[in-house]
Amino acid sequence: MPVPETIAPQMEPLYWSKQKTNIRDAKILVVDDSALIRELIGACLMTDGYNNVCYAENGQDALEVISLEVPDLIILDLEMPVMDGFELCQKLRLRPDTKAIPILIQSGRDTASDITLAFEYGASDMVIKPIKKYEILARTKVHLEHYFFVQKLTDFHDRIASELEQARKLQLDLCPSKKELKNLETLYGIKIGWHYEPSSELGGDIGGMIPVNEHTLAFYIADFAGHGVAAALNTFRLQSWLYSQSKYFEYPSKLLEKLNNFLFHSLKKESYATMLYGCIDLKSNVLTYAAAGTQPPLLHTPENDHNFSLCNSNGMPLGLRENWTYSNRSLPFGIGTKLILYSDALVEVERRPGEFLGEEGLKEEVSNIWKEKPTPQDLINTIVTNFQSRLGTEAPDDLTIIYLENSGDKNG
Amino acid sequence: MRDSVTTTSGLLKISLADKLTFEDHDNFRELLKLVSNNDHQRCEFDLAELHAIDSAGLGMLMIAYETAQKVGMKFTLARPSGQVERLLGISEFDKVMNITH
Numbered sequence: 001m002p003v004p005e006t007i008a009p010q011m012e013p014l015y016w017s018k019q020k021t022n023i024r025d026a027k028i029l030v031v032d033d034s035a036l037i038r039e040l041i042g043a044c045l046m047t048d049g050y051n052n053v054c055y056a057e058n059g060q061d062a063l064e065v066i067s068l069e070v071p072d073l074i075i076l077d078l079e080m081p082v083m084d085g086f087e088l089c090q091k092l093r094l095r096p097d098t099k100a101i102p103i104l105i106q107s108g109r110d111t112a113s114d115i116t117l118a119f120e121y122g123a124s125d126m127v128i129k130p131i132k133k134y135e136i137l138a139r140t141k142v143h144l145e146h147y148f149f150v151q152k153l154t155d156f157h158d159r160i161a162s163e164l165e166q167a168r169k170l171q172l173d174l175c176p177s178k179k180e181l182k183n184l185e186t187l188y189g190i191k192i193g194w195h196y197e198p199s200s201e202l203g204g205d206i207g208g209m210i211p212v213n214e215h216t217l218a219f220y221i222a223d224f225a226g227h228g229v230a231a232a233l234n235t236f237r238l239q240s241w242l243y244s245q246s247k248y249f250e251y252p253s254k255l256l257e258k259l260n261n262f263l264f265h266s267l268k269k270e271s272y273a274t275m276l277y278g279c280i281d282l283k284s285n286v287l288t289y290a291a292a293g294t295q296p297p298l299l300h301t302p303e304n305d306h307n308f309s310l311c312n313s314n315g316m317p318l319g320l321r322e323n324w325t326y327s328n329r330s331l332p333f334g335i336g337t338k339l340i341l342y343s344d345a346l347v348e349v350e351r352r353p354g355e356f357l358g359e360e361g362l363k364e365e366v367s368n369i370w371k372e373k374p375t376p377q378d379l380i381n382t383i384v385t386n387f388q389s390r391l392g393t394e395a396p397d398d399l400t401i402i403y404l405e406n407s408g409d410k411n412g
Numbered sequence: 413m414r415d416s417v418t419t420t421s422g423l424l425k426i427s428l429a430d431k432l433t434f435e436d437h438d439n440f441r442e443l444l445k446l447v448s449n450n451d452h453q454r455c456e457f458d459l460a461e462l463h464a465i466d467s468a469g470l471g472m473l474m475i476a477y478e479t480a481q482k483v484g485m486k487f488t489l490a491r492p493s494g495q496v497e498r499l500l501g502i503s504e505f506d507k508v509m510n511i512t513h
Contacts, residue, residue, distance in 0.1 A: 223467070225466075225467035225468055225470075225471055269475065270468070270471035270472065270474075270475055271471065272467070272471055274467070274503075293502050293503035293504065294502075295502070296502070313502060314501065314502055314503075314504050315502075315503075315504055316503060316504045316507070316508070317467075317470070317503050320471070320474050321508060344467070348464075348466075348495070354463070356464070356494070356495050358495065358498065359498075
């Protein structure tokens with residue numbers, strides 16, 4: 001069989017940044033029962049610069065070679081003794097470590113049923129004997145480049161997914177743990193319910209509780225515009241800043257003014273955060289808060305029977321206008337009074353086509369759920385279930401819900 | 413987001429429809445070029461047909477206001493309704509810019 005001596009100019013091989021990156025270093029296994037064909041194909045490959053070619057005489061022999069090192073491409077004959085190419089192909093496609101290897105069939109069997117069967121058994125491509133040098137080299141190159149490229153993409157994807165998962169765990173650590181919440185409940189005589197769910201791996205929502213003194217507990221909820229990595233990094237930025245400002249913990253409006261200027265200078269243009277920061281004084285039973293364009297919290301007082309009302313949370317979002325003034329708002333927060341804070345995702349879902357739930361809709365809904373006298377966590381669970389049923393196919397935004405109730409049984 | 417632009421005697425009117433969200437960032441940038449390059453005295457964003465806005469959209473409106481301010485144009489957000497009006501209200505945009513109903 002004539003093999004041209006001259007080789008048409010080939011494209012430069014692809015180079016990747018890691019591990020085996022040059023397709024000319026790819027391990028290629030040639031499986032054929034004819035020594036002549038094996039040598040012929042091997043010679044074609046080596047004249048084109050492939051320097052890692054190995055051989056097997058039949059399917060069984062090939063499995064032994066593969067058990068030592070999995071190749072990057074297999075050039076496979078169909079008709080062989082002991083184990084033919086169809087069977088080898090089928091076996092390799094069932095193994096996790098070999099199921100994606102490109103298998104290039106070279107065979108004299110060229111009937112429609114042979115070709116169909118080869119592809120059904122998992123062949124990647126097929127060339128018909130007699131061997132044509134340019135054809136086999138071109139197919140080898142295409143399949144190796146594709147295989148390396150997909151491997152690189154898969155490695156990249158897996159690395160990013162793993163890093164995002166670690167970041168997600170770190171972000172979940174920013175939320176108070178169940179144990180911390182339990183301790184605060186006991187210390188301050190307050191019931192706390194908490195739900196946090198980022199939309200993707202990472203979110204732009206953050207919430208927290210800060211013990212200020214023995215009778216004052218501060219809390220906050222904030223939401224950075226957007227979600228994903230950038231918004232999540234900003235939640236860390238906010239928290240680091242917040243914990244360096246203990247002198248303002250008792251002064252919600254002052255704290256927001258300072259934070260607003262900090263974010264105005266540190267956030268990218270168009271980025272901002274909505275936030276509500278409040279202090280509950282369990283001695284005087286007064287809630288004082290300042291807001292920066294967050295969703296209006298729901299308030300329920302024992303005198304109000306079943307109905308929740310909406311608190312005013314108007315305020316310029318943080319980071320948009322320098323030197324903005326925020327004001328404190330105060331409310332009685334006696335025993336039995338409850339406050340529910342939530343991020344905008346909860347109300348920016350459609351309850352009917354074209355009609356958002358809105359805070360008024362949420363207020364009605366929560367008032368109705370409250371008639372069943374649920375526990376705080378049951379109340380949150382029902383709100384979340386309703387939210388999820390409204391999502392449909394839309395990707396959800398980050399969702400935070402915080403429930404606070406003055407239970408009146410402060411220890412100490 | 414869909415948009416249409418009309419100019420009449422000193423007024424650059426940009427009407428927005430449907431939703432203004434993070435995905436509209438590039439289109440909105442093009443609209444801002446009209447604001448910054450324009451020699452009209454007034455700029456109005458008509459929001460009557462805008463049904464929804466997200467946090468990114470709200471940030472873009474603030475940028476539009478600042479862009480108009482830089483070139484000395486009077487800036488108005490006109491006829492917001494529903495969720496858009498609610499969000500503008502919660503965010504106190506009326507304390508910064510002119511909002512007409």
